[in-house]
Amino acid sequence: CGVFGIWGDADAAQKAYWGTFSLQHRGQESAGIGVLHDGRLAVEKGMGLLQDAVPQVVQDLAVGQAAIGHVRYSTTGDSAPVNAQPLLMHTRFGPLALAHNGNLVNHRSLRHQLEAEGAIFQGTSDSEVLAHLLARSRRPDFEKALLEAASRLSGGFAFVLLTPEGLFGIRDPFGIRPLVLGRTDQGAYVLASETCALDMVDAPWVRDIEPGEMVKISDQGLVSQKFRQSEGARPCAFEVIYFSRPDSRHQGESMHLKRRQLGKRLAEEAPAEADVVVGVPDSSLPAAMGYAEASGIRFDFGLVKNRYIARTFIAPDASAREKGVQLKLSAVREVVEGKRVVLIDDSLVRGTTSRHIIRLLRQAGAKEVHMRIASPPYLEPCHYGIDTSRAGELAARNLTVTQLAEMVGADSLAFLSPDGLTSALGSSGWCLACFGRGYPVPVERPVEM
Ligand code: 5GP
Ligand code: SF4
Numbered sequence: 001c002g003v004f005g006i007w008g009d010a011d012a013a014q015k016a017y018w019g020t021f022s023l024q025h026r027g028q029e030s031a032g033i034g035v036l037h038d039g040r041l042a043v044e045k046g047m048g049l050l051q052d053a054v055p056q057v058v059q060d061l062a063v064g065q066a067a068i069g070h071v072r073y074s075t076t077g078d079s080a081p082v083n084a085q086p087l088l089m090h091t092r093f094g095p096l097a098l099a100h101n102g103n104l105v106n107h108r109s110l111r112h113q114l115e116a117e118g119a120i121f122q123g124t125s126d127s128e129v130l131a132h133l134l135a136r137s138r139r140p141d142f143e144k145a146l147l148e149a150a151s152r153l154s155g156g157f158a159f160v161l162l163t164p165e166g167l168f169g170i171r172d173p174f175g176i177r178p179l180v181l182g183r184t185d186q187g188a189y190v191l192a193s194e195t196c197a198l199d200m201v202d203a204p205w206v207r208d209i210e211p212g213e214m215v216k217i218s219d220q221g222l223v224s225q226k227f228r229q230s231e232g233a234r235p236c237a238f239e240v241i242y243f244s245r246p247d248s249r250h251q252g253e254s255m256h257l258k259r260r261q262l263g264k265r266l267a268e269e270a271p272a273e274a275d276v277v278v279g280v281p282d283s284s285l286p287a288a289m290g291y292a293e294a295s296g297i298r299f300d301f302g303l304v305k306n307r308y309i310a311r312t313f314i315a316p317d318a319s320a321r322e323k324g325v326q327l328k329l330s331a332v333r334e335v336v337e338g339k340r341v342v343l344i345d346d347s348l349v350r351g352t353t354s355r356h357i358i359r360l361l362r363q364a365g366a367k368e369v370h371m372r373i374a375s376p377p378y379l380e381p382c383h384y385g386i387d388t389s390r391a392g393e394l395a396a397r398n399l400t401v402t403q404l405a406e407m408v409g410a411d412s413l414a415f416l417s418p419d420g421l422t423s424a425l426g427s428s429g430w431c432l433a434c435f436g437r438g439y440p441v442p443v444e445r446p447v448e449m
């Protein structure tokens with residue numbers, strides 16, 4: 001998912017719309033905007049892309065001094081209108097709009113407990129848990145209640161909450177899910193999942209919200225508090241490998257350049273005898289360019305993407321996904337015919353994408369296809385908000401590299417090593433749980449097969 005928030009701007013609603021629009025790649029199942037105006041909160045949301053879910057932003061939500069936005073893809077809870085966000089709740093502290101990215105690993109036990117105490121949940125997503133914890137808190141004021149509620153959550157999460165009192169941002173104690181802070185020339189504060197959304201509203205990046213930090217932004221400025229002591233940052237490596245937009249930055253460093261670095265390192269670790277380097281658009285193109293640069297093999301556009309289809313991975317079931325790949329990609333015969341192709345992808349999860357693409361390349365006349373993956377084998381399911389589904393579907397978990405090559409139909413196959421990944425990512429401390437390097441936050445129940 002993607003979250004956005006802005007406080008103290010006369011065009012808050014419009015800017016939240018633009019900012020959220022720039023995060024559209026983070027989820028296409030539902031979207032919404034919440035606006036604060038004269039102490040009242042209004043939310044518009046619906047299924048699909050932001051432009052379909054909230055077509056009337058200018059007319060209906062135009063006035064306001066603060067706003068939040070959300071785009072969703074489901075990790076917990078169904079892809080249903082009731083789970084669309086921002087959630088609008090009324091607690092004894094007043095109205096509250098909430099937008100959430102990530103996944104709470106203890107949501108089942110918290111929900112169970114809350115329901116036993118009489119809470120009635122509207123939807124099936126885990127995002128509501130925070131609102132119910134707040135509603136049930138005995139703390140005298142909202143801020144204390146929020147700190148207390150946040151301290152009970154575990155997992156990977158970033159929340160943006162809007163109340164008449166202020167805009168609040170919360171980031172999980174390991175900083176697994178991203179949340180950045182920006183500020184416009186006019187002094188409005190902005191919170192967003194990625195820096196591309198800050199760029200969209202001309203709010204230069206100030207800093208990241210820290211792991212375990214809660215910020216309150218109001219007309220009195222920004223106040224920072226810790227709801228939990230962090231044991232060190234472990235941001236999601238997959239944000240860099242695949243999820244974030246390439247023009248976004250992590251700690252001031254370009255995602256695009258980091259991906260190119262992954263490709264360079266991959267070329268050093270896993271060279272191939274070939275005539276042309278082809279990347280799977282769009283997410284693998286920077287890595288493919290890096291591979292070409294380091295190997296001296298020419299880069300070309302051997303695959304074309306139909307832009308009018310949402311990210312296939314995000315389609316909730318397997319058959320929809322399979323058809324999605326077909327609709328999405330086609331091969332350029334003139335680039336690959338009679339050629340030995342190095343095919344670069346950013347990741348291999350289920351292997352269905354690769355199998356289909358290799359078939360396409362061969363149909364277009366490719367003589368050999370050497371598949372190179374710009375990340376290590378994906379071995380464990382993510383429990384922190386990236387939907388890579390169940391362990392049983394993860395191809396690399398059950399097959400050797402040779403068997404994988406056979407399954408996807410490649411002449412050869414190689415992955416980036418975990419050390420290669422961390423050295424290309426730069427800085428230390430990443431979540432690498434899905435690559436078998438251990439879960440920073442223990443998961444609540446045994447992994448399903
Ligand atoms: P698979 O191997 O499961 O067929 O798919 C891997 C492809 O899915 C890669 O090209 C990657 O870019 C894309 N992809 C889309 N969304 C996601 C996601 O949320 N996680 C991962 N790991 N890959 C994704
Ligand atoms: Fe990201 Fe993988 Fe960690 Fe999930 S397990 S947060 S996808 S690095």
Ligand code: MG
Pocket residue numbers: 280281282283284345346
């Ligand atoms: Mg891809």
